[in-house]
Amino acid sequence: MNTAIVQVRCSRDLIPETAEAMAALEGVAEVYSVSGDWDLIAIVKVKAYDDIARVVTERLVKVPGIMRTHTISAFRVYSKADREAGLNFGER
Amino acid sequence: MNTAIVQVRCSRDLIPETAEAMAALEGVAEVYSVSGDWDLIAIVKVKAYDDIARVVTERLVKVPGIMRTHTISAFRVYSKADREAGLNFGER
Amino acid sequence: MNTAIVQVRCSRDLIPETAEAMAALEGVAEVYSVSGDWDLIAIVKVKAYDDIARVVTERLVKVPGIMRTHTISAFRVYSKADREAGLNFGER
Amino acid sequence: MNTAIVQVRCSRDLIPETAEAMAALEGVAEVYSVSGDWDLIAIVKVKAYDDIARVVTERLVKVPGIMRTHTISAFRVYSKADREAGLNFGER
Amino acid sequence: MNTAIVQVRCSRDLIPETAEAMAALEGVAEVYSVSGDWDLIAIVKVKAYDDIARVVTERLVKVPGIMRTHTISAFRVYSKADREAGLNFGER
Amino acid sequence: MNTAIVQVRCSRDLIPETAEAMAALEGVAEVYSVSGDWDLIAIVKVKAYDDIARVVTERLVKVPGIMRTHTISAFRVYSKADREAGLNFGER
Amino acid sequence: MNTAIVQVRCSRDLIPETAEAMAALEGVAEVYSVSGDWDLIAIVKVKAYDDIARVVTERLVKVPGIMRTHTISAFRVYSKADREAGLNFGER
Amino acid sequence: MNTAIVQVRCSRDLIPETAEAMAALEGVAEVYSVSGDWDLIAIVKVKAYDDIARVVTERLVKVPGIMRTHTISAFRVYSKADREAGLNFGER
Amino acid sequence: MNTAIVQVRCSRDLIPETAEAMAALEGVAEVYSVSGDWDLIAIVKVKAYDDIARVVTERLVKVPGIMRTHTISAFRVYSKADREAGLNFGER
Amino acid sequence: MNTAIVQVRCSRDLIPETAEAMAALEGVAEVYSVSGDWDLIAIVKVKAYDDIARVVTERLVKVPGIMRTHTISAFRVYSKADREAGLNFGER
Structure with a gap:
């Protein structure tokens, strides 16, 4: 699952x-x-990373009232489950 | 459920x-x-609004490595379910 | 009592x-x-936290002349009375 | 009564x-x-305007933990009572 | 005498x-x-502190050409005369 | 290929x-x-999107001299080849 | 080869x-x-440095939809090949 | 008379x-x-323009406690006297 | 010779x-x-300091296409010649 | 001749x-x-564009007292002589 956090001024x-x-x-x-500073924050969750572009630059632009957006990409998620499993985060 | 979005520089x-x-x-x-601009974003979800202060100003400050935080409070959540139910948002 | 501080440019x-x-x-x-940087500051005080959204995103938007707002949520209030009572702030 | 709003990073x-x-x-x-952006906000209320300087530049500086302050002066207060009394705001 | 420094973009x-x-x-x-960053700076000097609001929010707004103002309040003035008199600045 | 643009102050x-x-x-x-505002800009190109996190939060942090980074994620690349092929950009 | 990185809001x-x-x-x-903060980033690569002005101030301005640009000039490129060759970077 | 407005953080x-x-x-x-944003503002008034450099970059730097300054140069002063005299502002 | 550096957005x-x-x-x-951040930078050089106001607030405003300017005043120039002459910058 | 404008805080x-x-x-x-915002501005003029990197990232860094620099590259110079010659600026 890929996540983006979209800040919106409307x-x-x-x-x-x-x-x-x-x-x-x-x-x-x-x-x-x-x-x-922003009016709204949307949490976008998509299966393929490429779909973030589709949601942000193609679908959100059709919503009337949105004046400006600022998108933050999530690179990796950290959760309680990972920690409990003693998960190894790659090559560190 | 009360939500806050905490941006963290560490x-x-x-x-x-x-x-x-x-x-x-x-x-x-x-x-x-x-x-x-930030290194990490934490999504805080607590039952009582007062617990946001507890998480942000008391628990997070004990995590080593955090240098600065910027907290955004969520006032209201909008979801697909609300829309499908034709939910009436108060006095508008 | 829940408090918010709303900075307004009009x-x-x-x-x-x-x-x-x-x-x-x-x-x-x-x-x-x-x-x-702002023209006006309003102190909002409401009983239920959910009412902040109602005041900020529904009532203030109907006031003519307001061009932009920036809302700050108060998480907890500290007062002289608390101190005098030697109040214990939770789990610290 | 004179009011100042002091934003504090600590x-x-x-x-x-x-x-x-x-x-x-x-x-x-x-x-x-x-x-x-700030950790704390203090509402300062003093009888004489000159006392704001005393509180901000002399008393607050003695509080350990304060790293930086940004003070906003209130010029005039607007209240429900004024409105109900049909108060005339000077020479407008 | 009360002083304010008004930065103006016109x-x-x-x-x-x-x-x-x-x-x-x-x-x-x-x-x-x-x-x-600003085009003009005005030094406002008035006897009563309340008159700053009158000058800034009522008189300056009638001057055509002003697009935005940013007002700085002076809390206290320090002068050569004070120093020579060995003036005691209050409770320090 | 996934791309990120990393601005670096060192x-x-x-x-x-x-x-x-x-x-x-x-x-x-x-x-x-x-x-x-920045001293260096690195263009990161990796096959799997998850590798951006690996490069930015694990490998770059080991380079001595880097004081701060600001990463920009690329969502989609547009190229001359796409245009010449009359490529259809999804659901628009 | 001269490189410039052009950030675009459209x-x-x-x-x-x-x-x-x-x-x-x-x-x-x-x-x-x-x-x-920006919608698009273009990587400009030209043979003569003077051509950056031509691309940025003459060609890009004819693209409809561009509202504002912020150009970053690259002074020097560092690559894996340079390092392997033990390249001497001038007078250091 | 030449004027400069020096904002000071101390x-x-x-x-x-x-x-x-x-x-x-x-x-x-x-x-x-x-x-x-600033702690103090100094109004500098000198006869020769060159003296502003002397005050700002040579004398003020010897005052202990000053951490950073931001100087604003005044190009021309406008006063009530000028207006009453129907003064002609040059070649406009 | 007096110098000013004028940043221009057009x-x-x-x-x-x-x-x-x-x-x-x-x-x-x-x-x-x-x-x-700016489109153009002009170097203004005039004999009398007062002429900077004339160039910046009277002549430049007549150039069509200029949307905003930010002027930087030079207080003093430092050159190779000064240094070679062993000029003493003392406490003037 | 290639020009860069280097803003310096020292x-x-x-x-x-x-x-x-x-x-x-x-x-x-x-x-x-x-x-x-800056203490000093240096005008760098070099024959080859590559020399800007040499001056900015190699020579200036050896000057004690410099804390931070912000370099602006000039793409093209416009002068009175060009105008008088009715110079044609390329492909416009």
Whole structure:
């Protein structure tokens, strides 16, 4: 599973509508209204890494109300399960 | 469920160790190594809102290697389920 | 009581009117005209944490003149009373 | 009453202690641990404007753990009471 | 005497006119065209602290050509005279 | 092929040595000394997306002289060949 | 060979089209859609240094959809081959 | 008369002492403790423009406690007197 | 001779024309198209310091295509000749 | 002739010494003490573009007192002579 965190600034009077429209997109797991510099944060989860480009540069651009996005790519996920299994993270 | 997104900068030579130590904390759902200005992002999920302060200002500060954090609070979550149920978002 | 601090930039010729309109909203305790990068700061105080989203993303957006907001969530309040009582802050 | 909002960055492992020490100072009404770029925000309320300098540049500097502060001055407060009284804001 | 330093960005083709209009306002002591991020800096000097709000949020907004302002409040003035008098700065 | 662009700030007196050490790493295609805010930029090219984490958070951290990195992930590459082939970019 | 790295922000609904148009330009080796503050990054490779100005200030400005660019010049390239040859980097 | 506005960040526990030491320097008209990103602002007024360099890069650097300065040069002053005299600002 | 360095952002499709128009102005010694956040940099050299205001706030504003400028004042020039003369920079 | 503009931050108590040492370097035409975020600006002029790397990443790093540099590359110079000759700027 590949993950990206997309920070979104949208039209001030369309925050809930934009959030709902984003949440309905395939590949978008959750959308939050948030504190700070951005209005919304979407968690994108897709099977193939190439699909992040598809969600971010092709699907999100069709959601009305989005004015600007800033995408953060996740390289690797760390979880409680890994730790309990004493998982070896590669060549370290 | 209350959610916070914690961006973390840590000692350059301790990124995987810091990530694992954070992932092991109660209240931390997932930790990602990420692109951009920060080294790691932790997704914090707690039942009571007050527990965010406990995780962020009391537990995370004990993880060696963390140099600086920037926390984003989620106000509300938007999901596919809400939309399908035609959920009414309050007084709009 | 949950608190949020909302920094607001508004139309330059509507600062007092915007401030008064914000001060009249339910959940807004005080509004200040301020020095620095923002024109106004509102202190939001609500009983349920979920109401912050309601005030910030639903009510404030209806105030004409507001151009941009930046919300800061308060996690915990520290007061003189706590200190005098020798209050124990959880698991530290 | 004159108000200032003081944003504080402090030693990561001293956040609750610094907050309590600040809250105990004369002239400090409330201290919050907060989301975003700063660790703590203090609301300073003093009778004479000159006392803001005293609190910010003389008392706060004695609190161990504070690394940097950014002070915002409030010029005027807008409240529900003013509005209800149909208060006239000066020469506008 | 209370002092504020107001940094101003104005329409590029109206810099001298905006500067003159600002200089003519009651409460504005001097206006400078300046190097750096801002076009003009005004030094505001008023007797009562409350008048800073009046100058900044009510009078300056009526000057055509001003696009954005950033106000810095002075808390206390230090002068050669104070030093020569061996003035005691309060409780230090 | 997956690509990442890593911006690097390093010890001022070790720029050529750091650049050479980075260029020697498996997965690093090219290193440039550059204008602007950063000292060096490395182009990382790896077959599996997961290897970006390996190069950035495990191998680069062992290069002495690197003080800070900022990684940009490439989502998709656009080339002259694609255009000439009239390539269809997915579901648009 | 002279290299420049051009970061591009473009109209949100024209990202793939802008990327393809840029990739077709003479002097542009590759274009990537990317994470972070910018939408696209183009790698420009030209024989004569003067041609960078031609590509950046004359050709790229004709691509519709580009709103802003930020160009980084590469001063020198470091490669695995140089290292293996024990290349002497000038007067160090 | 040539004017410069010098913003100063100083050691947190030396703000009043640094302010007094700066105010005592020849060429420094006034020093203010201020709101915002900087601790102090000094107004430098000298007869010859070359003296600004002397005050800023030679005298101020000897004041203990100053950590960083940011100088703004004033190009021209606009005053009420000019306006009343119907002063002609050069070749416009 | 007084020097100022003026950074300019201009309309994307008018970079060479704006550069030529600036270069033709009296007081402008050279104009460069540049890497980084700005499109052009002009080196202004004038005999009297007051002329910098004339060039920057009166002449440059008439050049079509300029959107924003950021001026840096030079306080003093250091040259090889000074050094060879064993010039003493003492505490002037 | 290739030109680069190097912005320099140096140790506060070594500004004139650092400026002189930089001015003495081969390839450095002029050094200015300046207003704004940086302490010094050096104009580098070299015959071959590759020499910019030599001056910036190899010679400047040996000057004691320099803490950080930010280099801007000039792509093309525009001068009064070009304009008078009715010079044609390439393929526009």
